[in-house]
Amino acid sequence: MTILDGRKTSKDIKDEIKAEVDKMKANGEKVPHLAAVIVGNDGASLTYVGSKVRACERVGFQSTMVRLSSTTSEIELLDKIEELNNNNDIDGFIIQLPLPRQINTQKVLMAVDPNKDVDGFHPTNFGKMALDMSTFIPATPFGILELLERYNVETDGKHTVIIGRSHIVGRPMSILMGRKGFPGNSTVTLTHSHTKNITQITSQADIIISALGIPNFLKAEMVKDDAVIIDVGITRVPDDSEKGYHITGDVDFENVSKKASFITPVPGGVGPMTIAMLLKNTLLAREQHRKLRG
Numbered sequence: 317m318t319i320l321d322g323r324k325t326s327k328d329i330k331d332e333i334k335a336e337v338d339k340m341k342a343n344g345e346k347v348p349h350l351a352a353v354i355v356g357n358d359g360a361s362l363t364y365v366g367s368k369v370r371a372c373e374r375v376g377f378q379s380t381m382v383r384l385s386s387t388t389s390e391i392e393l394l395d396k397i398e399e400l401n402n403n404n405d406i407d408g409f410i411i412q413l414p415l416p417r418q419i420n421t422q423k424v425l426m427a428v429d430p431n432k433d434v435d436g437f438h439p440t441n442f443g444k445m446a447l448d449m450s451t452f453i454p455a456t457p458f459g460i461l462e463l464l465e466r467y468n469v470e471t472d473g474k475h476t477v478i479i480g481r482s483h484i485v486g487r488p489m490s491i492l493m494g495r496k497g498f499p500g501n502s503t504v505t506l507t508h509s510h511t512k513n514i515t516q517i518t519s520q521a522d523i524i525i526s527a528l529g530i531p532n533f534l535k536a537e538m539v540k541d542d543a544v545i546i547d548v549g550i551t552r553v554p555d556d557s558e559k560g561y562h563i564t565g566d567v568d569f570e571n572v573s574k575k576a577s578f579i580t581p582v583p584g585g586v587g588p589m590t591i592a593m594l595l596k597n598t599l600l601a602r603e604q605h606r607k608l609r610g
């Protein structure tokens with residue numbers, strides 16, 4: 317059994333990005349600038365955005381965090397997005413999800429300039445991805461592909477079962493694993509809350525990608541020997557530690573890892589990869605922006 321070490325791999329990627337930024341600096345070029353908009357005070361969201369800002373600093377990017385109150389109206393957020401779209405100093409930005417109830421998420425994501433949409437959530441970029449055109453691939457799916465690639469995990473002709481059809485993980489992952497090339501060429505089954513007899517399906521999977529958010533959902537009995545297990549779940553479980561919680565994935569790691577050929581841990585698996593790939597997309601956005609507008 318091999319652990320797919322997201323912490324180490326994300327560090328390697330960040331080192332590679334830093335080397336690119338150092339070259340830009342040596343040439344007197346502008347460095348990539350990422351902005352993150354966060355609406356409200358959700359603890360997990362603030363933690364993630366904080367990690368993104370710190371990661372920017374580590375690789376030498378410029379970063380801006382835009383904090384808006386939980387009572388922000390849709391119009392106010394759309395105005396802020398317009399400002400970021402028009403700000404020539406910003407190469408890419410993200411709107412941290414989830415948004416408060418008064419705001420229509422789809423409307424907001426449609427307002428982001430596709431050229432600055434480093435999350436890859438705009439319909440134009442999602443469509444390009446589905447049509448195999450070059451674009452920003454959403455960071456979590458991109459991070460999973462990168463892990464499979466760097467560990468040389470065989471995906472060709474394999475049966476990949478995805479649990480969860482969210483717009484940011486399950487749905488894009490189902491498209492990406494079925495694409496031509498490596499990692500890809502998989503036969504994909506997308507399962508969700510209306511799926512019947514899920515154990516029968518997961519038991520046949522060569523690769524399982526679980527993005528559900530239910531701790532310990534995937535048990536050893538649901539997995540065949542030598543399966544590849546990708547755990548995208550991150551649930552905060554309260555405890556009496558100093559932080560007051562620890563995070564748990566969807567997979568019963570202790571038992572499933574005994575059967576798996578490759579497995580991602582939580583924490584230290586897909587999560588850190590998400591951040592590294594956001595930086596990669598921002599580097600790409602900077603390069604495109606430079607060609608377009610200098």
Ligand SMILES: Nc1nc(=O)c2c([nH]1)NC[C@@H]1CN(c3ccc(C(=O)N[C@@H](CCC(=O)O)C(=O)O)cc3)C=[N+]21
Nearest residue numbers: 364410411412413414435455563583584585587588590
């Ligand atoms: N517009 C937008 N883009 C996102 O990419 C986005 C989002 N909204 N909303 C929420 C999800 C979640 N997400 C994570 C990023 C890093 C970790 C991460 O670094 N996790 C660490 C542990 C972090 C902890 O201790 O809580 C780990 O798994 O080892 C987790 C989750 C990005 N998301």
